[in-house]
Amino acid sequence: EKGGYPTFMEKEIHDQPHAVADTLLGRTDDAGRLVLDEVRISEEQLRAVERITIVACGTAAYAGMVAKYAIEHWTRIPVEVSLAHEFRYCDPIVDGTTLVVSISQSGETMDTLMAVKHAAELGAMTLSICNTHGSTIPRESDAVLYTHAGPEIAVASTKAFLAQITASYVLGLYLAQLRGETYADDAKSVMAELQGIPDKIDELLGRMDRVVEMASFMADTRSVLFLGRNVGYPVAMEGALKLKELAYIHAEGFAAGELKHGPIALIDAGQPVFIVVPSPEAPHELHKKVVSNIQEIRARGARTIVIAHDGDDDVEPFANEVIRIPNCSPMLAPLLAVVPLQVFALHLSTAKGLDVDQPRNLAKSVTVE
Numbered sequence: 001e002k003g004g005y006p007t008f009m010e011k012e013i014h015d016q017p018h019a020v021a022d023t024l025l026g027r028t029d030d031a032g033r034l035v036l037d038e039v040r041i042s043e044e045q046l047r048a049v050e051r052i053t054i055v056a057c058g059t060a061a062y063a064g065m066v067a068k069y070a071i072e073h074w075t076r077i078p079v080e081v082s083l084a085h086e087f088r089y090c091d092p093i094v095d096g097t098t099l100v101v102s103i104s105q106s107g108e109t110m111d112t113l114m115a116v117k118h119a120a121e122l123g124a125m126t127l128s129i130c131n132t133h134g135s136t137i138p139r140e141s142d143a144v145l146y147t148h149a150g151p152e153i154a155v156a157s158t159k160a161f162l163a164q165i166t167a168s169y170v171l172g173l174y175l176a177q178l179r180g181e182t183y184a185d186d187a188k189s190v191m192a193e194l195q196g197i198p199d200k201i202d203e204l205l206g207r208m209d210r211v212v213e214m215a216s217f218m219a220d221t222r223s224v225l226f227l228g229r230n231v232g233y234p235v236a237m238e239g240a241l242k243l244k245e246l247a248y249i250h251a252e253g254f255a256a257g258e259l260k261h262g263p264i265a266l267i268d269a270g271q272p273v274f275i276v277v278p279s280p281e282a283p284h285e286l287h288k289k290v291v292s293n294i295q296e297i298r299a300r301g302a303r304t305i306v307i308a309h310d311g312d313d314d315v316e317p318f319a320n321e322v323i324r325i326p327n328c329s330p331m332l333a334p335l336l337a338v339v340p341l342q343v344f345a346l347h348l349s350t351a352k353g354l355d356v357d358q359p360r361n362l363a364k365s366v367t368v369e
């Protein structure tokens with residue numbers, strides 16, 4: 001059942017091209033419109049959405065952060081991401097024009113369920129992005145968009161994360177199209193590019209030898225930092241979470257721009273830092289800005305492990321290690337950039353002799369508040 005892999009997590013990491021492809025499958029009708037699985041929200045109501053609040057926990061919340069960038073960019077609808085356990089107790093500003101989108105692999109996370117119920121009580125429309133058919137959260141929601149990642153057995157989430165991001169993109173493009181926003185013309189080309197992502201993940205998984213080797217050298221590491229910017233920021237957060245969960249190593253993810261506002265004080269000789277570099281095509285010179293962050297921390301002795309697109313030579317002078325990912329549009333890069341971080345955490349855990357599939361103190365689905 002592990003498909004020849006030693007652990008469920010390794011199998012699930014290798015399932016990711018399928019998780020993305022299956023989540024895209026049959027999503028659009030001939031007119032290019034998204035097909036939601038079960039909807040009790042009319043197109044008219046969706047056109048009237050004035051704000052979106054995403055509620056989720058853990059890895060699913062990081063998928064939600066990626067979703068925020070994509071949905072706001074494509075629809076111009078303001079999107080807020082709220083940790084589900086905070087949402088319910090912060091007197092949230094939600095009404096009949098708010099679409100509350102929950103993201104949950106299991107569909108049973110109590111914190112997320114309570115947030116959805118609270119949103120419904122306040123009159124919001126609720127849409128669930130979920131991986132588990134017939135689970136509680138989709139049943140309690142007005143609309144469902146299932147991720148088709150297949151059952152995720154390893155406690156730490158991997159393929160569900162990629163599927164959640166994929167479903168979020170589809171939702172954003174659908175809303176853009178439905179509302180006739182300016183970006184909608186490009187929805188088809190983004191969908192076409194998304195269709196090509198599974199092959200790129202596959203290719204990337206074939207390039208992981210050096211990442212595996214690095215993990216095996218780093219079993220004694222006490223702390224690892226992760227930096228990213230824009231959609232790379234949630235990727236950095238997810239890389240840190242995977243390392244905490246699987247290898248019990250202190251890890252922190254930061255927005256790269258925040259570095260000079262404090263965290264740079266943590267950098268000393270030999271400190272390993274992963275940096276998720278935006279595509280050179282990213283707007284607002286973000287690429288250049290992140291490259292200069294790498295330069296700054298390298299000058300302070302950090303060991304820089306850089307995740308950069310193929311052909312991005314600007315990172316070379318400041319990188320101790322470069323992990324290459326295939327080229328894609330800046331917005332879609334999380335689907336690729338997170339993969340080496342998952343592989344790194346998996347192999348560091350293995351190098352420490354830990355139980356990759358069942359990390360201590362964790363349960364696959366957190367059914368208490």
Ligand code: F6R
Nearest residue numbers: 058059060104105106109156157
């Ligand atoms: C991390 C992880 C957790 C879950 C979180 C939400 O690897 O698995 O952070 O993402 O507990 O779970 P779901 O998605 O089932 O609501």
